[in-house]
Protein backbone atom coordinates (compact mmCIF):
# COMPACT_ATOMS: atom_id res chain seq x y z
CA UNK A 1 0.00 0.00 0.00
CA UNK A 2 1.29 3.49 -0.85
CA UNK A 3 0.37 6.67 0.98
CA UNK A 4 -1.30 9.14 -1.34
CA UNK A 5 0.75 12.35 -1.69
CA UNK A 6 -2.30 14.54 -0.98
CA UNK A 7 -2.89 12.65 2.25
CA UNK A 8 0.75 13.09 3.23
CA UNK A 9 0.49 16.83 2.55
CA UNK A 10 -2.74 17.05 4.57
CA UNK A 11 -1.15 15.21 7.49
CA UNK A 12 1.85 17.56 7.40
CA UNK A 13 -0.49 20.56 7.38
CA UNK A 14 -2.34 19.18 10.39
CA UNK A 15 0.92 18.58 12.23
CA UNK A 16 2.02 22.14 11.41
CA UNK A 17 -1.30 23.58 12.57
CA UNK A 18 -1.24 21.65 15.82
CA UNK A 19 2.35 22.67 16.43
CA UNK A 20 3.88 19.18 16.26
CA UNK A 21 6.22 20.19 13.46
CA UNK A 22 7.98 23.56 13.56
CA UNK A 23 8.82 24.80 10.06
CA UNK A 24 12.60 25.14 9.83
CA UNK A 25 12.20 28.62 8.26
CA UNK A 26 10.52 29.87 11.48
CA UNK A 27 13.32 28.38 13.58
CA UNK A 28 16.01 29.96 11.44
CA UNK A 29 14.46 33.42 11.09
CA UNK A 30 14.69 33.90 14.86
CA UNK A 31 11.15 35.27 14.92
CA UNK A 32 9.55 34.19 18.16
CA UNK A 33 6.06 32.78 17.84
CA UNK A 34 5.18 34.34 21.19
CA UNK A 35 7.03 37.01 23.20
CA UNK A 36 9.37 35.34 25.69
CA UNK A 37 8.58 37.95 28.34
CA UNK A 38 4.87 38.78 28.67
CA UNK A 39 3.62 42.35 28.95
CA UNK A 40 2.52 43.55 32.38
CA UNK A 41 -1.27 43.41 32.31
CA UNK A 42 -1.77 45.88 35.15
CA UNK A 43 -0.61 49.44 34.30
CA UNK A 44 2.69 50.46 35.93
CA UNK A 45 3.05 54.22 35.72
CA UNK A 46 6.46 55.77 35.19
CA UNK A 47 8.08 57.20 38.35
CA UNK A 48 8.71 60.95 38.49
CA UNK A 49 12.35 61.39 37.44
CA UNK A 50 14.62 64.25 38.57
CA UNK A 51 14.77 65.45 34.92
CA UNK A 52 12.20 64.83 32.17
CA UNK A 53 14.58 62.72 30.02
CA UNK A 54 12.83 61.22 26.98
CA UNK A 55 14.25 58.16 25.17
CA UNK A 56 11.89 58.87 22.28
CA UNK A 57 13.24 62.39 21.79
CA UNK A 58 16.86 61.18 21.95
CA UNK A 59 16.27 58.10 19.74
CA UNK A 60 15.87 60.44 16.76
CA UNK A 61 19.57 61.39 17.24
CA UNK A 62 20.68 57.86 16.30
CA UNK A 63 22.35 57.00 19.63
CA UNK A 64 22.92 53.31 20.42
CA UNK A 65 21.55 52.10 23.78
CA UNK A 66 25.07 51.25 24.88
CA UNK A 67 26.29 54.79 24.16
CA UNK A 68 24.58 55.62 27.48
CA UNK A 69 24.17 52.19 29.14
CA UNK A 70 27.53 50.45 29.47
CA UNK A 71 27.98 46.99 30.96
CA UNK A 72 31.16 47.13 33.08
CA UNK A 73 32.67 44.06 34.80
CA UNK A 74 31.29 41.83 36.27
CA UNK A 75 28.49 42.55 33.81
CA UNK A 76 25.58 42.72 36.27
CA UNK A 77 24.51 46.33 35.64
CA UNK A 78 23.80 48.39 32.52
CA UNK A 79 24.43 51.61 34.53
CA UNK A 80 23.19 55.16 33.89
CA UNK A 81 25.24 57.65 31.87
CA UNK A 82 27.64 60.07 33.51
CA UNK A 83 26.26 63.63 33.58
CA UNK A 84 29.23 64.66 31.42
CA UNK A 85 27.76 62.51 28.63
CA UNK A 86 24.56 64.60 28.71
CA UNK A 87 26.46 67.86 29.01
CA UNK A 88 28.62 67.03 25.98
CA UNK A 89 25.53 67.77 23.86
CA UNK A 90 23.70 70.16 26.14
CA UNK A 91 26.42 72.77 26.15
CA UNK A 92 24.90 73.42 22.69
CA UNK A 93 21.42 71.79 22.61
CA UNK A 94 18.41 73.33 24.43
CA UNK A 95 20.79 75.08 26.83
CA UNK A 96 18.37 77.43 28.58
CA UNK A 97 15.19 75.39 29.25
CA UNK A 98 14.46 74.76 32.96
CA UNK A 99 15.34 71.05 32.59
CA UNK A 100 18.72 71.77 31.01
CA UNK A 101 19.49 74.54 33.55
CA UNK A 102 18.84 71.88 36.20
CA UNK A 103 21.09 69.41 34.30
CA UNK A 104 23.94 71.94 34.39
CA UNK A 105 23.37 72.43 38.14
CA UNK A 106 23.84 68.66 38.69
CA UNK A 107 26.94 68.79 36.55
CA UNK A 108 28.45 71.72 38.48
CA UNK A 109 27.65 70.19 41.88
CA UNK A 110 29.33 66.92 40.73
CA UNK A 111 26.37 65.03 42.22
CA UNK A 112 25.09 62.05 40.24
CA UNK A 113 21.57 62.58 38.89
CA UNK A 114 19.35 60.53 41.24
CA UNK A 115 17.45 58.54 38.56
CA UNK A 116 14.60 56.53 40.04
CA UNK A 117 14.89 52.82 39.24
CA UNK A 118 12.14 51.20 37.15
CA UNK A 119 13.25 47.54 36.93
CA UNK A 120 14.82 46.08 40.08
CA UNK A 121 15.13 42.35 40.63
CA UNK A 122 14.15 40.92 44.05
CA UNK A 123 17.09 41.07 46.44
CA UNK A 124 19.03 37.83 46.64
CA UNK A 125 18.16 36.63 43.12
CA UNK A 126 21.23 36.01 40.96
CA UNK A 127 21.12 38.30 37.92
CA UNK A 128 23.56 39.29 35.21
CA UNK A 129 22.95 41.40 32.08
CA UNK A 130 26.04 40.21 30.26
CA UNK A 131 25.05 36.51 30.21
CA UNK A 132 21.90 37.60 28.40
CA UNK A 133 23.48 40.07 25.99
CA UNK A 134 26.13 37.50 25.02
CA UNK A 135 23.45 34.92 24.23
CA UNK A 136 21.77 37.41 21.89
CA UNK A 137 18.70 38.43 23.94
CA UNK A 138 17.62 41.93 22.86
CA UNK A 139 16.97 44.85 25.24
CA UNK A 140 13.42 45.12 23.85
CA UNK A 141 12.60 41.50 24.78
CA UNK A 142 12.87 42.39 28.49
CA UNK A 143 12.23 46.18 28.48
CA UNK A 144 9.87 46.74 25.52
CA UNK A 145 10.49 49.34 22.80
CA UNK A 146 12.21 51.97 24.93
CA UNK A 147 13.03 54.06 21.85
CA UNK A 148 9.31 54.92 21.64
CA UNK A 149 8.95 55.83 25.34
CA UNK A 150 8.82 59.41 26.60
CA UNK A 151 9.05 58.04 30.16
CA UNK A 152 10.23 54.50 31.06
CA UNK A 153 7.68 52.40 32.92
CA UNK A 154 7.60 48.69 33.77
CA UNK A 155 5.70 47.54 30.67
CA UNK A 156 7.17 44.00 30.76
CA UNK A 157 6.72 41.32 33.45
CA UNK A 158 10.50 40.85 33.43
CA UNK A 159 10.92 40.64 37.21
CA UNK A 160 8.56 37.66 37.71
CA UNK A 161 10.15 34.24 38.25
CA UNK A 162 7.74 32.71 35.71
CA UNK A 163 9.11 35.08 33.02
CA UNK A 164 12.72 34.11 33.78
CA UNK A 165 11.95 30.39 33.77
CA UNK A 166 9.62 30.61 30.74
CA UNK A 167 12.44 31.97 28.59
CA UNK A 168 15.10 29.72 30.11
CA UNK A 169 12.97 26.72 29.15
CA UNK A 170 12.30 28.08 25.64
CA UNK A 171 16.01 28.78 25.03
CA UNK A 172 17.35 25.66 26.75
CA UNK A 173 19.10 27.76 29.41
CA UNK A 174 19.58 26.46 32.96
CA UNK A 175 16.41 26.15 35.07
CA UNK A 176 17.89 24.58 38.23
CA UNK A 177 16.96 26.66 41.31
CA UNK A 178 20.66 27.26 42.05
CA UNK A 179 20.99 29.19 38.73
CA UNK A 180 19.09 32.11 40.28
CA UNK A 181 18.92 31.33 44.01
CA UNK A 182 21.81 30.86 46.41
CA UNK A 183 19.53 29.35 49.06
CA UNK A 184 19.04 27.09 50.87
CA UNK A 185 22.79 26.47 51.11
CA UNK A 186 23.70 30.00 52.20
CA UNK A 187 20.96 30.12 54.83
CA UNK A 188 21.90 26.69 56.20
CA UNK A 189 25.53 27.74 56.44
CA UNK A 190 24.47 30.95 58.20
CA UNK A 191 25.89 33.14 55.44
CA UNK A 192 22.71 35.23 55.12
Ligand code: HEC
Nearest residue numbers: 051052053057061081085086089090093094097098099100
Ligand atom coordinates in the same frame (compact mmCIF):
# COMPACT_ATOMS: atom_id res chain seq x y z
C1 HEC B 1 23.83 63.32 21.23
C2 HEC B 1 23.45 64.54 21.91
C3 HEC B 1 22.63 64.43 23.18
C4 HEC B 1 22.92 63.72 24.32
C5 HEC B 1 24.08 62.78 24.59
C6 HEC B 1 21.88 64.04 25.27
N1 HEC B 1 21.00 64.92 24.71
FE1 HEC B 1 19.32 65.66 25.59
N2 HEC B 1 18.76 66.48 23.86
C7 HEC B 1 19.53 66.56 22.72
C8 HEC B 1 18.80 67.30 21.70
C9 HEC B 1 19.31 67.61 20.30
C10 HEC B 1 17.55 67.66 22.27
C11 HEC B 1 16.41 68.43 21.60
C12 HEC B 1 16.65 69.88 21.81
C13 HEC B 1 15.57 70.74 21.22
O1 HEC B 1 14.43 70.26 21.08
O2 HEC B 1 15.86 71.86 20.90
C14 HEC B 1 17.58 67.14 23.64
C15 HEC B 1 16.56 67.35 24.55
C16 HEC B 1 16.66 67.08 25.91
C17 HEC B 1 15.71 67.49 26.93
C18 HEC B 1 14.46 68.31 26.70
C19 HEC B 1 14.87 69.75 26.79
C20 HEC B 1 13.70 70.65 27.02
O3 HEC B 1 13.59 71.17 28.15
O4 HEC B 1 12.89 70.79 26.10
C21 HEC B 1 16.16 67.02 28.14
C22 HEC B 1 15.52 67.18 29.50
C23 HEC B 1 17.40 66.32 27.86
N3 HEC B 1 17.67 66.38 26.52
C24 HEC B 1 18.18 65.72 28.84
C25 HEC B 1 19.29 64.94 28.56
C26 HEC B 1 19.97 64.14 29.55
C27 HEC B 1 19.60 64.04 31.03
C28 HEC B 1 20.97 63.50 28.91
C29 HEC B 1 21.94 62.51 29.49
C30 HEC B 1 21.35 61.33 30.06
C31 HEC B 1 20.92 63.92 27.51
N4 HEC B 1 19.89 64.79 27.35
C32 HEC B 1 21.84 63.53 26.55
C33 HEC B 1 20.79 66.04 22.55
C34 HEC B 1 21.42 65.18 23.44
Ligand code: HEC
Nearest residue numbers: 053058063064065068115116117118119139143146147152
Ligand atom coordinates in the same frame (compact mmCIF):
# COMPACT_ATOMS: atom_id res chain seq x y z
C1 HEC C 1 21.21 59.65 25.88
C2 HEC C 1 21.39 58.57 26.81
C3 HEC C 1 20.50 57.34 26.72
C4 HEC C 1 20.31 56.52 25.64
C5 HEC C 1 20.87 56.65 24.23
C6 HEC C 1 19.48 55.42 26.11
N1 HEC C 1 19.18 55.61 27.43
FE1 HEC C 1 18.08 54.36 28.61
N2 HEC C 1 18.18 55.68 30.14
C7 HEC C 1 18.87 56.88 30.11
C8 HEC C 1 18.58 57.62 31.33
C9 HEC C 1 19.12 59.00 31.68
C10 HEC C 1 17.70 56.81 32.10
C11 HEC C 1 17.08 57.15 33.47
C12 HEC C 1 15.80 57.94 33.30
C13 HEC C 1 14.67 57.11 32.79
O1 HEC C 1 14.31 56.08 33.39
O2 HEC C 1 14.11 57.48 31.73
C14 HEC C 1 17.47 55.60 31.33
C15 HEC C 1 16.69 54.55 31.75
C16 HEC C 1 16.55 53.34 31.05
C17 HEC C 1 15.86 52.17 31.54
C18 HEC C 1 15.19 52.02 32.90
C19 HEC C 1 16.21 51.49 33.89
C20 HEC C 1 15.61 51.19 35.24
O3 HEC C 1 15.59 52.08 36.09
O4 HEC C 1 15.15 50.07 35.46
C21 HEC C 1 15.94 51.21 30.58
C22 HEC C 1 15.38 49.80 30.64
C23 HEC C 1 16.66 51.79 29.46
N3 HEC C 1 17.03 53.08 29.78
C24 HEC C 1 16.91 51.15 28.28
C25 HEC C 1 17.43 51.77 27.15
C26 HEC C 1 17.44 51.17 25.83
C27 HEC C 1 16.91 49.78 25.51
C28 HEC C 1 18.02 52.07 25.00
C29 HEC C 1 18.22 51.95 23.50
C30 HEC C 1 16.98 51.77 22.74
C31 HEC C 1 18.39 53.23 25.80
N4 HEC C 1 17.99 53.02 27.08
C32 HEC C 1 19.05 54.37 25.32
C33 HEC C 1 19.71 57.33 29.11
C34 HEC C 1 19.77 56.77 27.84
Ligand code: HEC
Nearest residue numbers: 065069076077078079080119120121132137138139142158
Ligand atom coordinates in the same frame (compact mmCIF):
# COMPACT_ATOMS: atom_id res chain seq x y z
C1 HEC D 1 16.87 39.00 29.91
C2 HEC D 1 16.22 40.25 30.25
C3 HEC D 1 16.96 41.56 30.06
C4 HEC D 1 17.64 42.02 28.95
C5 HEC D 1 17.89 41.29 27.64
C6 HEC D 1 18.07 43.35 29.26
N1 HEC D 1 17.69 43.69 30.52
FE1 HEC D 1 18.01 45.46 31.44
N2 HEC D 1 17.24 44.73 33.18
C7 HEC D 1 16.70 43.46 33.33
C8 HEC D 1 16.45 43.21 34.74
C9 HEC D 1 15.90 41.92 35.34
C10 HEC D 1 16.82 44.40 35.44
C11 HEC D 1 16.84 44.62 36.94
C12 HEC D 1 18.24 44.20 37.41
C13 HEC D 1 18.64 44.59 38.79
O1 HEC D 1 17.80 44.81 39.66
O2 HEC D 1 19.86 44.69 39.03
C14 HEC D 1 17.30 45.33 34.42
C15 HEC D 1 17.78 46.62 34.69
C16 HEC D 1 18.23 47.51 33.73
C17 HEC D 1 18.70 48.87 34.00
C18 HEC D 1 18.77 49.57 35.35
C19 HEC D 1 19.73 48.96 36.31
C20 HEC D 1 21.11 48.62 35.80
O3 HEC D 1 22.03 49.45 35.89
O4 HEC D 1 21.31 47.49 35.33
C21 HEC D 1 19.05 49.42 32.80
C22 HEC D 1 19.61 50.80 32.56
C23 HEC D 1 18.83 48.40 31.78
N3 HEC D 1 18.34 47.26 32.37
C24 HEC D 1 19.10 48.58 30.44
C25 HEC D 1 19.17 47.53 29.51
C26 HEC D 1 19.69 47.67 28.15
C27 HEC D 1 20.20 48.95 27.53
C28 HEC D 1 19.63 46.42 27.58
C29 HEC D 1 20.15 45.98 26.21
C30 HEC D 1 21.54 46.34 25.92
C31 HEC D 1 19.04 45.51 28.57
N4 HEC D 1 18.80 46.22 29.73
C32 HEC D 1 18.79 44.17 28.37
C33 HEC D 1 16.45 42.56 32.32
C34 HEC D 1 17.00 42.62 31.05
Ligand code: HEC
Nearest residue numbers: 036126127131135137158159163164167171173174179180
Ligand atom coordinates in the same frame (compact mmCIF):
# COMPACT_ATOMS: atom_id res chain seq x y z
C1 HEC E 1 14.29 36.25 26.97
C2 HEC E 1 14.99 35.14 27.55
C3 HEC E 1 15.47 35.20 28.98
C4 HEC E 1 14.89 35.82 30.07
C5 HEC E 1 13.59 36.60 30.10
C6 HEC E 1 15.74 35.56 31.20
N1 HEC E 1 16.83 34.82 30.81
FE1 HEC E 1 18.39 34.32 32.03
N2 HEC E 1 19.36 33.50 30.42
C7 HEC E 1 18.84 33.39 29.16
C8 HEC E 1 19.83 32.80 28.29
C9 HEC E 1 19.66 32.47 26.81
C10 HEC E 1 20.98 32.58 29.09
C11 HEC E 1 22.34 32.02 28.66
C12 HEC E 1 22.38 30.56 28.86
C13 HEC E 1 23.74 29.99 28.49
O1 HEC E 1 24.69 30.75 28.25
O2 HEC E 1 23.82 28.77 28.46
C14 HEC E 1 20.64 33.03 30.43
C15 HEC E 1 21.51 33.00 31.51
C16 HEC E 1 21.19 33.37 32.80
C17 HEC E 1 22.08 33.30 33.94
C18 HEC E 1 23.51 32.77 33.90
C19 HEC E 1 23.38 31.30 34.09
C20 HEC E 1 24.67 30.56 33.98
O3 HEC E 1 24.55 29.33 33.88
O4 HEC E 1 25.74 31.17 34.02
C21 HEC E 1 21.39 33.74 35.04
C22 HEC E 1 21.89 33.83 36.48
C23 HEC E 1 20.08 34.12 34.58
N3 HEC E 1 19.99 33.88 33.22
C24 HEC E 1 19.08 34.63 35.41
C25 HEC E 1 17.88 35.15 34.93
C26 HEC E 1 16.89 35.80 35.78
C27 HEC E 1 16.98 35.97 37.27
C28 HEC E 1 15.88 36.19 34.94
C29 HEC E 1 14.59 36.93 35.28
C30 HEC E 1 14.74 38.13 36.09
C31 HEC E 1 16.25 35.77 33.59
N4 HEC E 1 17.45 35.14 33.63
C32 HEC E 1 15.47 36.03 32.47
C33 HEC E 1 17.60 33.79 28.72
C34 HEC E 1 16.69 34.55 29.47
Ligand code: HEC
Nearest residue numbers: 121122125159160161164165168174175176177179180181
Ligand atom coordinates in the same frame (compact mmCIF):
# COMPACT_ATOMS: atom_id res chain seq x y z
C1 HEC F 1 15.85 31.76 35.93
C2 HEC F 1 15.82 32.27 37.28
C3 HEC F 1 15.08 31.50 38.36
C4 HEC F 1 15.09 30.15 38.59
C5 HEC F 1 15.76 29.06 37.78
C6 HEC F 1 14.33 29.93 39.80
N1 HEC F 1 13.88 31.13 40.28
FE1 HEC F 1 12.77 31.40 41.98
N2 HEC F 1 12.76 33.43 41.69
C7 HEC F 1 13.30 34.06 40.59
C8 HEC F 1 12.95 35.47 40.66
C9 HEC F 1 13.34 36.55 39.65
C10 HEC F 1 12.22 35.65 41.85
C11 HEC F 1 11.62 36.96 42.38
C12 HEC F 1 10.19 37.00 41.87
C13 HEC F 1 9.39 38.20 42.31
O1 HEC F 1 9.90 39.09 42.99
O2 HEC F 1 8.18 38.23 41.97
C14 HEC F 1 12.10 34.33 42.48
C15 HEC F 1 11.45 34.12 43.69
C16 HEC F 1 11.33 32.86 44.28
C17 HEC F 1 10.71 32.64 45.58
C18 HEC F 1 10.15 33.74 46.47
C19 HEC F 1 11.08 34.01 47.64
C20 HEC F 1 12.47 34.44 47.28
O3 HEC F 1 13.43 33.79 47.74
O4 HEC F 1 12.65 35.42 46.53
C21 HEC F 1 10.78 31.30 45.81
C22 HEC F 1 10.30 30.56 47.04
C23 HEC F 1 11.42 30.67 44.65
N3 HEC F 1 11.75 31.67 43.76
C24 HEC F 1 11.67 29.31 44.50
C25 HEC F 1 12.32 28.72 43.43
C26 HEC F 1 12.57 27.29 43.29
C27 HEC F 1 12.15 26.22 44.31
C28 HEC F 1 13.24 27.11 42.12
C29 HEC F 1 13.69 25.81 41.47
C30 HEC F 1 12.62 24.86 41.23
C31 HEC F 1 13.42 28.44 41.53
N4 HEC F 1 12.86 29.38 42.34
C32 HEC F 1 14.10 28.68 40.34
C33 HEC F 1 14.05 33.46 39.58
C34 HEC F 1 14.31 32.12 39.44
